[in-house]
Amino acid sequence: MGGYGIHWFRRDLRVLGNPALEWNLARNGGKVVGIFFVDSTFLSRPDFSPNRFAFLLNTLEALREELRALGGDLLVLDEIPKKGFSALLTQLKKSKKGKPSVVSFNRDYEPFARARDEGVSEMLVHGWGVEVHTERDHLVIEPHELKKESGEKSFYQVYSPFARKWFELLGRREIRGRVCPAEAKQTHFGLRWRDLLGVTDIYADRLEHFRAKNSKQVSVPIPKAGSKAALALLDEFDDELDDYSDQRDFPGVSGTSQLSMYLKNGSLTSAQVIAMLGLENARFKAVPQKMGATQFLKQLVWREFYIHILWHCPWVENQAFLEKYRNIKWENREDLFEAWKEGRTGYPIVDAGMRQLRQTGWMHNRVRMIVASFLTKDLLIDWRWGERYFMEQLLDGDLAANNGGWQWAASTGCDPQPYFRIFNPTLQSRKFDRDGVYLKQWLPERAHLKGRALHEPIEPIVEHSSRRLKALAMYQPLAR
Numbered sequence: 079m080g081g082y083g084i085h086w087f088r089r090d091l092r093v094l095g096n097p098a099l100e101w102n103l104a105r106n107g108g109k110v111v112g113i114f115f116v117d118s119t120f121l122s123r124p125d126f127s128p129n130r131f132a133f134l135l136n137t138l139e140a141l142r143e144e145l146r147a148l149g150g151d152l153l154v155l156d157e158i159p160k161k162g163f164s165a166l167l168t169q170l171k172k173s174k175k176g177k178p179s180v181v182s183f184n185r186d187y188e189p190f191a192r193a194r195d196e197g198v199s200e201m202l203v204h205g206w207g208v209e210v211h212t213e214r215d216h217l218v219i220e221p222h223e224l225k226k227e228s229g230e231k232s233f234y235q236v237y238s239p240f241a242r243k244w245f246e247l248l249g250r251r252e253i254r255g256r257v258c259p260a261e262a263k264q265t266h267f268g269l270r271w272r273d274l275l276g277v278t279d280i281y282a283d284r285l286e287h288f289r290a291k292n293s294k295q296v297s298v299p300i301p302k303a304g305s306k307a308a309l310a311l312l313d314e315f316d317d318e319l320d321d322y323s324d325q326r327d328f329p330g331v332s333g334t335s336q337l338s339m340y341l342k343n344g345s346l347t348s349a350q351v352i353a354m355l356g357l358e359n360a361r362f363k364a365v366p367q368k369m370g371a372t373q374f375l376k377q378l379v380w381r382e383f384y385i386h387i388l389w390h391c392p393w394v395e396n397q398a399f400l401e402k403y404r405n406i407k408w409e410n411r412e413d414l415f416e417a418w419k420e421g422r423t424g425y426p427i428v429d430a431g432m433r434q435l436r437q438t439g440w441m442h443n444r445v446r447m448i449v450a451s452f453l454t455k456d457l458l459i460d461w462r463w464g465e466r467y468f469m470e471q472l473l474d475g476d477l478a479a480n481n482g483g484w485q486w487a488a489s490t491g492c493d494p495q496p497y498f499r500i501f502n503p504t505l506q507s508r509k510f511d512r513d514g515v516y517l518k519q520w521l522p523e524r525a526h527l528k529g530r531a532l533h534e535p536i537e538p539i540v541e542h543s544s545r546r547l548k549a550l551a552m553y554q555p556l557a558r
């Protein structure tokens with residue numbers, strides 16, 4: 079055995095506080111190299127987003143810099159992981175150092191990733207005699223740790239009891255120790271890829287190739303990537319945390335953390351956020367002066383809730399969580415869908431949101447809820463159309479959160495908005511963007527309007543009150 083390890087990076091693109099990487103470094107006295115596979119199955123997904131891919135590639139670049147500054151290295155290969163590992167191990171076996179003793183990675187919970195990891199682990203352990211070591215990272219509390227005590231369905235399907243249990247577990251010693259790790263140790267790597275392989279044609283690093291190829295398709299400004307950028311953002315947000323619960327619903331105010339795309343790639347984790355903001359003692363029902371912190375933590379719990387749901391019910395990826403809503407007869411009019419995508423519905427808050435999405439790759443949560451409700455309950459279009467379009471556009475696009483958000487808005491999901499609660503886009507606009515700060519930013523052609531006129535639809539593609547009745551008629555017979 080070579081007495082060195084490989085760390086397989088996936089959604090944990092950072093060095094600081096990376097549990098599986100730290101384990102590997104300790105085991106191998108710093109002799110660990112990093113690898114990332116750009117999987118072609120991922121590139122050919124129908125909801126692939128060049129913008130999100132650009133952010134990922136920049137994150138990999140930042141990770142490589144972080145590793146190199148510490149004496150380490152990252153190789154980016156254009157391979158399906160199973161094939162890639164097999165070719166790599168064949169090559170390494172022939173080299174002076176031989177094959178690695180261990181491959182480490184942090185666990186992922188998406189259906190595709192679970193199947194992939196099982197296949198790769200099986201091959202590494204049984205086919206190559208290489209140990210596999212995994213750790214928890216992407217979640218604070220994993221699905222097997224948060225179960226109902228009894229009952230036919232042993233996992234929580236309603237957010238509030240899930241969150242109550244989650245907060246209770248956060249207070250327990252074994253979880254707390256993980257969330258608030260002892261001071262990060264000074265990390266040093268004692269191995270680079272060139273020490274192992276040299277860089278041959280087969281293993282030519284593909285990062286620059288992908289960046290050059292993808293950059294032509296990028297349509298939004300790509301924010302700074304990597305753990306340093308994420309930590310800087312978190313630091314800024316720390317000063318605003320107390321105001322979070324008062325501001326988080328107002329899209330015209332910069333009142334939320336904007337950390338979603340970093341959490342998605344693991345440039346930062348929820349555990350780190352909790353530790354750095356000192357939230358480990360937060361209670362489910364917060365005392366008022368701690369309201370901002372607790373509200374913020376509750377959003378991180380929504381993130382975990384949807385990941386747990388996807389883990390327990392992988393079929394939500396393609397169909398409604400609630401069986402009774404699997405056969406809704408959507409109208410699915412293409413012309414209305416195009417108008418929604420292009421921000422031409424005539425409803426200002428909807429159009430502003432869709433333009434923000436198209437121009438920046440991000441949309442405020444309140445507006446995501448409004449446009450999703452509008453697509454499903456005013457335009458009567460299948461939530462899966464909207465879900466796919468969001469994935470194509472969002473820099474933070476994430477299967478569990480996006481699916482959860484869409485199914486919530488369409489009332490088909492786990493603990494959703496009741497079907498009869500249908501957002502009135504004009505009232506939502508007046509309530510959450512009273513002075514039209516957000517509307518004026520994204521719809522400058524409306525900047526001259528004042529008061530209520532600013533929020534009123536102009537030449538709307540559908541009429542809200544009649545479409546609302548249609549939506550109710552569509553859901554009602556199935557709702558029993």
Ligand SMILES: Cc1cc2nc3c(=O)[nH]c(=O)nc-3n(C[C@H](O)[C@H](O)[C@H](O)COP(=O)(O)OP(=O)(O)OC[C@H]3O[C@@H](n4cnc5c(N)ncnc54)[C@H](O)[C@@H]3O)c2cc1C
Nearest residue numbers: 334335336337338377378381443446475476479480483484
């Ligand atoms: C239709 C729809 C689609 C969505 N798609 C995605 C998606 O693809 N990726 C994504 O990360 N979030 C998604 N969300 C959730 C939410 O809108 C974003 O997480 C949030 O707007 C990101 O901004 P922020 O980081 O400033 O959030 P903050 O308010 O600062 O919240 C902190 C973090 O908590 C998590 N979070 C917050 N709200 C939710 C929520 N409702 N569900 C799950 N996690 C949440 C995110 O990781 C977020 O970064 C969606 C919501 C809806 C209604």
